Each structure stands twice: as structure tokens, then as C-alpha cells.
Amino acid sequence: xxxxxxxxxxxxxxxxxxxxxxxxxxxxxxxxxxxxxxxxxxxxxxxxxxxxxxxxxxxxxxxxxxxxxxxxxxxxxxxxxxxxxxxxxxxxxxxxxxxxxxxx
Numbered sequence: 001x002x003x004x005x006x007x008x009x010x011x012x013x014x015x016x017x018x019x020x021x022x023x024x025x026x027x028x029x030x031x032x033x034x035x036x037x038x039x040x041x042x043x044x045x046x047x048x049x050x051x052x053x054x055x056x057x058x059x060x061x062x063x064x065x066x067x068x069x070x071x072x073x074x075x076x077x078x079x080x081x082x083x084x085x086x087x088x089x090x091x092x093x094x095x096x097x098x099x100x101x102x103x104x
Contacts, residue, residue: 008071011061013080015070015087019095022047022065029063031055050094057086 006014023044029037033055038048047065054063059078064071070091074083092099 011074011076013072013074013084013087015072015091017068017070017091017095019097020046020067021050021070021091021095022067024065024067026064026066029055029065031060031062046094050090053090053094054087057083057090059083060087 006016008014024042024047027041027043027047029041029051031054033051038051041047041051043051043065050070051063051065054060054072059075059082060072061075062073070087072083072087074080088099088101
């Protein structure tokens with residue numbers, strides 16, 4: 001799975017994914033997650049699993065999903081170095097394919 005990672009400021013990252021990760025337009029989830037919000041969403045099987053797994057990563061405050069894009073907002077107490085390997089592993093396990101970061 002190819003990923004184009006873009007930095008959107010100090011606390012935001014955008015991951016453009018070459019695999020469908022959500023079945024709906026854009027849906028935003030604040031963490032810790034309210035399970036009822038996920039239950040009422042239309043993100044589909046992969047998106048549902050992805051959100052649940054990302055919710056387990058300490059330091060992530062908010063996630064937005066689009067069909068081929070994941071937006072992550074982190075807490076300023078955490079660094080991307082601390083979080084990014086967990087985020088990429090979670091994407092990899094949700095989609096079931098190895099992650100390849102696109103080098104610019």
C-alpha cells in the first residue's frame with residue numbers, strides 16, 4: 001500500500017492512501033472515542049477497524065477519514081516520532097497490505 005504523507009502544521013498529518021479506507025465522504029472522530037458515534041457512521045469495515053485501533057494510540061486527539069485519506073491530529077505533548085510508526089502499523093493492519101511511504 002503506497003502512502004503519500006503530508007505535513008499540515010505542527011500537530012496535523014495527512015496520509016493519502018492508495019487503498020480505500022472508508023466508504024463514506026468525510027467523517028471526523030474525536031478521541032477518546034464515543035462508541036455510539038462510530039456505530040452510527042458509514043465508514044465501512046476497514047474504516048471501522050482503523051478508527052478502533054487508532055483510538056488505542058495515546059497522543060491522538062482527532063482523526064478524519066475520507067475514502068483514500070487519513071487525517072490525524074496529535075496532542076502537542078507527543079511527537080510524530082513517537083506516534084507515526086504506530087499509525088503506519090495500524091494502517092497496514094487495517095488494510096492488510098505492507099505500507100510504502102512515497103518519497104518526494
